Amino acid sequence: MLLTAAPVASADYVRDQQWVLDVFAMNDTWAETQGEGVTVAVVDSGVDTSHPDLAGQVLEGKDFTGGGNAQKDLDGHGTSMASLIAGHGHGSGKDSGMVGLAPKSKILPLRVIQTQKDPNHDETWAAAVRYAVDQGAKVINLSFSNDGGKTLSDGRAAISYAQAHDVVVVASAGNDGSVAVDEPAALPGVVSVGAVDKDGNRWEGSNTGKGLTLMAPGAQILAADPTRSQQYSLSNGTSGATAYVSATAALVRSKYPDLSAGQVINRLIKSASFLGHKGLKAPDEEYGYGVIRPRQAVTMDIPAGPKTNPLGQLTSSVSSQSSKGTDSTAAKKKKSSSSNLVLIGGIAAVVIIGVIAFVLIRSRRNGGNGGPGSGGGSPQNPTYPPTQQPYNSAPNQGYPAPPGQYPQHPNSYSQQPPHQGQ
Structure with missing residues (x-):
């Protein structure tokens, strides 16, 4: 009875559930840029190119698991992240289905796991990061964390390599609700991302602490999901928030192609807002420099500033070498x-x-214990936050919540002043 009684997710209904598009006034933002000319690498579980909302947006990519095809996604996580970045909808006028914040950017899928049970070894995702740099990606999305463990030398060298080659690296702060930002997000120069809800308040599972950079929507987020028969699901987590920051970075890189990665990050920081949270001083350990504002990131009068990364630089003795071996x-x-x-x-x-x-x-x-600063006993295999568990999964089998369940959002994102630390 649960299966037969499940509501049918119409295309218009799917679009209506994307509250992020409204609070960020994305129609106004897209009048400035839609991410044209920018490639975002999604280091994840692969991206399903058969999803109608991603048709034509996904490059060939590369599989690092030995499974053969980065355009296949058995888990759904990578496809979800790609849709939040570059989904363009489908149907007449593409007014149906899922839309990302940078719908004309390209996705470079780099598969480093096949399922949630697979270990995500540092040397595996590090190889993907280096490949992304060599393929010309301008933004690298790492929607995963290592659950408190340290990043080993392979991972550190790869991120250093990306930074040295003018690439914006964005990673998830973690979903434990702990007072510590997970690595690799916590590494110098990486844009670490936490999650907020519709009201701009920190989602309870979002990690906090020193090194937190930005916040983005991460609660009740609808995304493409090829593992569901309806092709969409709702989720909570810093993974989706990370994808939104990567998409915003793509918008800035498209609008201002002459800016360095550090100058792009500077615009993201300077255009962010604490919204209604008064008395905070940036960087705040719960909200970082504030919640991203894509429209302001591409329209505000912000001096370019130094080309260096305002978040620092990860140094490595092998960072300048080529990725081959x-x-x-x-x-x-x-x-x-x-x-x-x-x-x-x-x-x-x-x-x-x-x-x-x-x-x-x-x-x-071999990805064993140890590595710089690891203490010898830290977990070595980063894991993806469990963002693909939809609300009320038993009653509705992964469909978005029925109409009327969530009150209409008053769009506090656009009504609040810039953050007090600006």
């Missing part, structure tokens, strides 16, 4: 050096040092 080459050199110590030394102490060095190198190459 960088980490493996460095590891082989270290391994060779350790082996030489064993052969040349002959003294017990030297042998022990060589063995320890060899074990550490093998551990880093």
